[in-house]
Amino acid sequence: MRQSLKYSFSIFFLLSLFFVKAQEKTTTTNIQQDVKITETKSVAPIKKNSEKKLEAVKTDTIKPKTDRYGLIVGVDVYKATRSFYDSDYKGIAFVGDYRLTKKYYLYGEVGNENITIDDAQLNTTTKGSYAKVGFNYNAYTNWLDMENLITLGMRYGFSTFSEQLNSYDIYNPNPYFGQAPTITSGQIHNGLTASWAEVAAGVNVKVFNNVYVGISLQLKILVTNTEPTNFENLYIPGFNRTYDGNFGAGFNYTVSYFVPIYKKKVIPKKITPKK
Secondary structure, eight states, X not given: OHHHHHHHHHHHHHHHHHHHHHHHHHHHHHHHHHHHHHHHHHHHHHHHHHHHHHHHHHHOOOOOOEEEEEEEEEEEHHHHHHHHHOTTEEEEEEEEEEEOSSSEEEEXXXXXXXXXXXXXXXXXXXXXXXXXXXXXXXXXXXXXXXXXXXXXXXXXXEEEEEEEEEEEOOOOSOGGGOOOOOEEEEEEEEEEEEEEEEEEEEEEEEEETTEEEEEEEEEEEEEEEOOOTTOOOSEETTTEEXXXXXXXXXXXXXXXXXXXXXXXXOOOOOOOOOO
16 A cells, blocks of 8 residues: 555656656747847847837938028018108108128119108208119028128118198298298109118018018218208108208118028038147
8 A cells, every 4th residue: 555655656757757847948938039029020120120220310411500591571561660750751661682692682672752841941852763772781690590690781872752841931030020821832842852861770570481671870971952942851751851951861771581592501601620
């Protein structure tokens, strides 16, 4: 009986060892397979990602920086809005900048004005048109894709207009007995001309895509000025008030739109090492 038990126990022990070895082998095989699978899964994305990066490096190219050249055309908002709130003024003006080089712009302006001036002694109405031509220099260095302008410029202006004397008062140095009544005239002087030179400083900022808002200040000096006999031009379209001298001043407040025409590559400057 004991021998049979020993024999049975020996067989059970051997079978147990067999099954344990078989399970260990199966587990080892499964682990190896899992490791291989995880290796292939982990290696494959790395290879794919590296291949994609290499392809991206091969296909992607650094685009050179380019400057846009074209025409900036706009309207003088100040003159247009003044026509609505000032009953003695009607006017409109259009401005334009054409980019010639990296820093220089060709400038042009055309406009029309109709203004009534009521001074202490007389009342006049001036009607006429004007044109200006010159250049602007952009003193601002843009970075990245900025296209703003801080300009200094010179222009020459020319105007043709008419002056109408509406009414006037006779000057009385001793108004003891009262002032003489206002005299209504209505006399018109046609075919008047004037020309002037001016220097201007301005700022033009891109607020939206291709849309600019700018302001410009001008100092002017008359070059030629045809006047009627015994009469002075109180206002010249494009030049503004003449006062008692040949100097004048003015400003523009503009909203403009940039019309691109072509692009030009920016060649970077070579930096030479210091010796």
